[in-house]
Amino acid sequence: MDISLQGRAALITGGSDGLGKGMAIRFAASGADVAILARDPDKLEAARADIADAGSGKVAMLSCDLLDAAATNAAFADAEEALGKIDILVNNAGTSRAGPFEDITDDEWAEDLELKLMAAIRLCRAALPGMKSRQWGRIINVLNIGAKAPRPVGAPTAVSRAAGLALTKVLAGDGAPHNVLVNALMVGLIKSGQWERAHENSGSNDSYDVFVQNMSDDRGIPLGRIGETEEFSNIACFLASDQAGYITGTSINVDGGASPVV
Ligand SMILES: NC(=O)c1ccc[n+]([C@@H]2O[C@H](COP(=O)([O-])OP(=O)(O)OC[C@H]3O[C@@H](n4cnc5c(N)ncnc54)[C@H](OP(=O)(O)O)[C@@H]3O)[C@@H](O)[C@H]2O)c1
Structure with a gap:
């Protein structure tokens, strides 16, 4: 299947490293304009060069800490201005913080929820009006297989990710009448x-x-x-494309079979 994102504009959080950078390269190679958001400007600049090499579209960089609500909203506006629109939003930035439940402080719970849930909520709220008005949108929430099958040491991340799964379903229903499709990718080890x-x-x-x-x-x-980074970015690229036009409100494990549940 030839997957094209020609004419589409994507914002990928955590796009300077790892899975986010892999998706940015794959999307650019498929014809999309891409904006990447992360904190470290040097890492963003290094990633920008690799993404620019992969395609011929625009590449925008946004240095932003997603723990800062005002900066997050401003970064979305900057991305929209740089690319003209945002058709595809990938909420990917995150950490894999997890440990014994009784050791996790209130501050650590709050930070995990802020980064993995509230930042995604804010960016979806900013992105939806434009997607709905153009009657085309894709939101991909990068989560973790622990959202459905938490391990005893899975907090706080499994709890934040379970909320991300509920957010995915809520937004899929909200977006469906406007051809805005919302799905989750459940990461195992990549x-x-x-x-x-x-x-x-x-x-x-x-x-x-x-x-x-x-x-x-x-x-x-x-x-x-x-898993290989490319094995993850391939499925993300498919979900971001026209070819995935009848898939919304679902989640896909990208985990080599690790999850005990579908
Ligand atoms: N790879 C796996 O096996 C795996 C497993 C389970 C879940 N995941 C999830 O998949 C996503 C990608 O993970 P990865 O493995 O690719 O991680 P990674 O290689 O560490 O990359 C994380 C990206 O997020 C950015 N980031 C982190 N905190 C941020 C913040 N506060 N504000 C803005 N950007 C921030 C980082 O850039 P800066 O540090 O410069 O901000 C970087 O670009 C994460 O949500 C992770 O929890 C991955």
Whole structure:
């Protein structure tokens, strides 16, 4: 299937690294104009160059901390101005914070919900009017398989992600009469910047490939390996395209079979 995003404009949060950067490259290669949002301007600049190499459309950068509501709203307005419109919104920025329940403070709960839920809510609220008026839109919420199958040490992220799943369903119903389709991608373990940093910080003499293979073995992933970034961005690109025009209000596990539930 030839997937084209020609003429579309996408905003991808967390687009400077990992899965977000992978999606930005894939979308650009498929013809989209792309805006990437993250905090670190140097990482944004490095990603911008790779994304520009992948396609011939516009690439905009937004340095913004999604924990700041006013900055988030301003960044959306800047993205819209830079690209002329936002047809595709990917709420991807996040961290994989999780630990023993009794150790998690109120501040840590609040920060996790702010970054993973409230930032997505604010960006959806900003994006929907334009999508509805043009009768075309795609929102993709990047979540975690723990949203449906939380582990005992899955908080706070599994709780924030479960709320993201409910948000996905609410917005799918809201957007459907306007051809705005809203879906979630449930990540298991996929190669990304966060695992490269974890490998660097581990002090291990193992190569990155051995490090991530050990992670996969520890989790017992049925396909026997961690996912490739491109395997994730391919499915995101499909959901962002016209070809996915009859899919809304659902979630897809991208996890090599790791989730115990569909
Ligand atoms: N990869 C996996 O195996 C996996 C597993 C489960 C869930 N996920 C989820 O998938 C998404 C992408 O993960 P990833 O593995 O690609 O992570 P990553 O490599 O660490 O990239 C995270 C991106 O988010 C940005 N970001 C983080 N905090 C931000 C903030 N407060 N404001 C704005 N931008 C922020 C980062 O840039 P700056 O640091 O410069 O802001 C970076 O661009 C996340 O939501 C993550 O929780 C991934």
